[in-house]
Amino acid sequence: VSIKEIGEFGFIKKISRGCVVRPDDIIRPIGDDAAAFRTNPEELTLVTTDLLVEHIHFSRKTISGFNLGHKSLAVNLSDIAAMGGTAKEAFVSIAVPEDCPVDYLEDLYRGIKKLASEFDVNILGGDTTASKSDLMISITVTGSVPEQEMLRRDKAQPGDSIFSTGYTGESKAGLHILLNSIPAATEEFQSLLNAHMLPKPFLAEGRFLAQQKGVHSAIDVSDGLSADLMHIAEESNTGARLYYDGIPVSENLKKFCAQFNFDPVEYALTGGEDYILLCTVPPDDAENIALDYQKKFKQPLHKIGEITDLKKLEMVYSGDRVESLTPQGWDHFKSNIL
Amino acid sequence: VSIKEIGEFGFIKKISRGCVVRPDDIIRPIGDDAAAFRTNPEELTLVTTDLLVEHIHFSRKTISGFNLGHKSLAVNLSDIAAMGGTAKEAFVSIAVPEDCPVDYLEDLYRGIKKLASEFDVNILGGDTTASKSDLMISITVTGSVPEQEMLRRDKAQPGDSIFSTGYTGESKAGLHILLNSIPAATEEFQSLLNAHMLPKPFLAEGRFLAQQKGVHSAIDVSDGLSADLMHIAEESNTGARLYYDGIPVSENLKKFCAQFNFDPVEYALTGGEDYILLCTVPPDDAENIALDYQKKFKQPLHKIGEITDLKKLEMVYSGDRVESLTPQGWDHFKSNIL
Numbered sequence: 001v002s003i004k005e006i007g008e009f010g011f012i013k014k015i016s017r018g019c020v021v022r023p024d025d026i027i028r029p030i031g032d033d034a035a036a037f038r039t040n041p042e043e044l045t046l047v048t049t050d051l052l053v054e055h056i057h058f059s060r061k062t063i064s065g066f067n068l069g070h071k072s073l074a075v076n077l078s079d080i081a082a083m084g085g086t087a088k089e090a091f092v093s094i095a096v097p098e099d100c101p102v103d104y105l106e107d108l109y110r111g112i113k114k115l116a117s118e119f120d121v122n123i124l125g126g127d128t129t130a131s132k133s134d135l136m137i138s139i140t141v142t143g144s145v146p147e148q149e150m151l152r153r154d155k156a157q158p159g160d161s162i163f164s165t166g167y168t169g170e171s172k173a174g175l176h177i178l179l180n181s182i183p184a185a186t187e188e189f190q191s192l193l194n195a196h197m198l199p200k201p202f203l204a205e206g207r208f209l210a211q212q213k214g215v216h217s218a219i220d221v222s223d224g225l226s227a228d229l230m231h232i233a234e235e236s237n238t239g240a241r242l243y244y245d246g247i248p249v250s251e252n253l254k255k256f257c258a259q260f261n262f263d264p265v266e267y268a269l270t271g272g273e274d275y276i277l278l279c280t281v282p283p284d285d286a287e288n289i290a291l292d293y294q295k296k297f298k299q300p301l302h303k304i305g306e307i308t309d310l311k312k313l314e315m316v317y318s319g320d321r322v323e324s325l326t327p328q329g330w331d332h333f334k335s336n337i338l
Numbered sequence: 339v340s341i342k343e344i345g346e347f348g349f350i351k352k353i354s355r356g357c358v359v360r361p362d363d364i365i366r367p368i369g370d371d372a373a374a375f376r377t378n379p380e381e382l383t384l385v386t387t388d389l390l391v392e393h394i395h396f397s398r399k400t401i402s403g404f405n406l407g408h409k410s411l412a413v414n415l416s417d418i419a420a421m422g423g424t425a426k427e428a429f430v431s432i433a434v435p436e437d438c439p440v441d442y443l444e445d446l447y448r449g450i451k452k453l454a455s456e457f458d459v460n461i462l463g464g465d466t467t468a469s470k471s472d473l474m475i476s477i478t479v480t481g482s483v484p485e486q487e488m489l490r491r492d493k494a495q496p497g498d499s500i501f502s503t504g505y506t507g508e509s510k511a512g513l514h515i516l517l518n519s520i521p522a523a524t525e526e527f528q529s530l531l532n533a534h535m536l537p538k539p540f541l542a543e544g545r546f547l548a549q550q551k552g553v554h555s556a557i558d559v560s561d562g563l564s565a566d567l568m569h570i571a572e573e574s575n576t577g578a579r580l581y582y583d584g585i586p587v588s589e590n591l592k593k594f595c596a597q598f599n600f601d602p603v604e605y606a607l608t609g610g611e612d613y614i615l616l617c618t619v620p621p622d623d624a625e626n627i628a629l630d631y632q633k634k635f636k637q638p639l640h641k642i643g644e645i646t647d648l649k650k651l652e653m654v655y656s657g658d659r660v661e662s663l664t665p666q667g668w669d670h671f672k673s674n675i676l
Contacts, residue, residue, distance in 0.1 A: 102344060
């Protein structure tokens with residue numbers, strides 16, 4: 001049996017039994033965006049780790065070292081953001097094939113360091129090793145969050161409004177441009193490429209949400225909007241309903257989809273690697289939090305749906321027609337970048 | 339230019355500038371067995387990470403999932419041991435090629451979990467992804483140590499006695515047995531294989547040494563006895579002198595070397611992947627610490643040499659003849675397991 005057959009989540013289920021042998025001070029084990037454990041009476045330490053593999057997550061032919069470095073760190077910072085934390089220390093391991101020039105690696109570290117310094121994150125270690133064929137980057141990031149403020153996946157409540165901090169689907173469009181060698185001559189296409197290669201970690205936004213009384217749950221969108229919303233619903237033992245007309249679709253994505261005859265809402269729902277945040281907020285607090293957010297970040301919190309008690313994902317179309325929705329997203333055991 | 343040309347340490351030197359942007363509370367950045375930073379007033383958090391790559395560090399053809407799991411975690415626990423710390427949480431990332439059966443991976447996690455639970459270490463997360471060709475395991479381990487007790491590489495003093503907690507060279511002999519498909523029918527050969535595949539993390543021993551007043555510095559032997567001793571000497575701005583007759587050589591290694599006409603001391607000096615600890619202790623404390631160690635662990639602390647102020651590595655032969663020694667060890671950019 002291969003992982004492809006049982007799926008990544010089937011595999012994780014298989015191996016996650018018996019992992020916690022010393023439960024004291026462990027607040028979040030496997031299963032959230034980052035693990036959380038108590039290292040002092042007031043604060044939790046957060047740890048997250050992501051592995052990026054050549055030909056699966058990226059191709060050296062289509063991404064510069066700098067952009068790959070940025071992205072490798074950004075996906076980890078995004079996990080800390082989803083917990084409401086402050087990112088602190090990064091550990092960067094790379095496995096390097098013989099044909100990878102030191103120049104490319106120096107550029108990769110430049111990308112990592114630029115983003116790290118922007119968010120006041122130290123690089124404190126890692127491992128450098130040879131690889132027989134593929135370049136791999138494994139980054140671990142630690143962070144901290146006051147225990148009372150930590151955001152988690154499993155506390156959504158029926159009735160909560162669902163907010164998103166930005167657009168989804170742009171990263172998938174950028175990937176399509178890359179994979180099909182479409183010339184990114186226009187500003188729109190360049191911006192879609194950037195969404196794929198230079199995702200912005202929503203750390204300040206995550207901290208803001210964590211400090212608001214009332215934010216029940218949060219997650220970052222790495223697998224896809226519908227798939228990650230389903231993670232919140234499943235972990236919280238609830239359902240969720242998305243508003244078809246509420247899904248934010250950027251002008252750039254609309255232009256791209258019009259040109260290639262794709263459905264922009266489909267892209268926004270299933271894209272993956274967007275690294276915006278989703279959060280759920282009780283309706284009484286929703287308006288105030290959205291206003292304060294807009295004031296602080298000069299960007300809207302998009303209200304995209306609501307949590308239900310129906311244990312399934314649904315889409316509400318105009319005219320209040322409700323249909324079931326199958327969560328879909330990127331599965332790197334089924335697709336890859338060649 | 340490839341890493342092979344400038345060497346792993348040349349590369350690390352190139353990229354380790356500008357890594358610390360927020361120096362407060364950072365006690366050890368890149369350059370020791372683990373990074374150390376303050377997360378509460380009394381204790382430091384330690385973090386270490388190691389990447390094991392198929393065809394470079396191991397071959398699935400010659401190591402069981404269980405043993406590979408054990409080894410992947412053990413090398414990280416050994417780094418925490420070398421800092422005098424207690425290991426706490428582990429994060430396990432794997433990149434899995436399509437031809438790797440779930441059975442092998444479950445066996446790998448069994449190996450990790452068995453060792454983890456032996457040392458009271460939780461597995462709190464990780465990442466699971468596909469790989470185009472090679473299996474890779476990236477493990478990060480956190481630990482803790484009281485600030486006053488932390489052991490480091492850079493505090494050896496001229497005159498210090500150098501101690502080792504065990505035998506070196508056995509792991510290299512085990513690797514030779516593996517690579518040449520030599521039948522490990524005898525108990526001796528089996529024990530050499532085990533030294534290679536099931537290294538013991540010296541965590542209790544590291545904690546003991548950390549709690550003794552007087553232990554100046556420590557390191558674990560991963561690159562090779564002479565290479566790792568050179569790390570202590572270089573970081574401490576000292577030299578070191580080994581006693582030819584003091585290098586511990588196990589009976590099993592002697593038998594192996596006699597059979598294949600190898601030099602057992604050469605093996606012990608340059609082997610690598612031994613994961614015993616070296617420490618340096620001022621001569622006044624040396625005898626007491628060695629006695630207490632023997633009493634507690636029923637194993638000797640081997641006195642193998644002394645720290646000098648000569649900024650080089652030397653070997654003292656019988657009759658007090660002293661010769662320069664070139665530190666040598668395993669370099670995975672130059673050699674690999676096919």
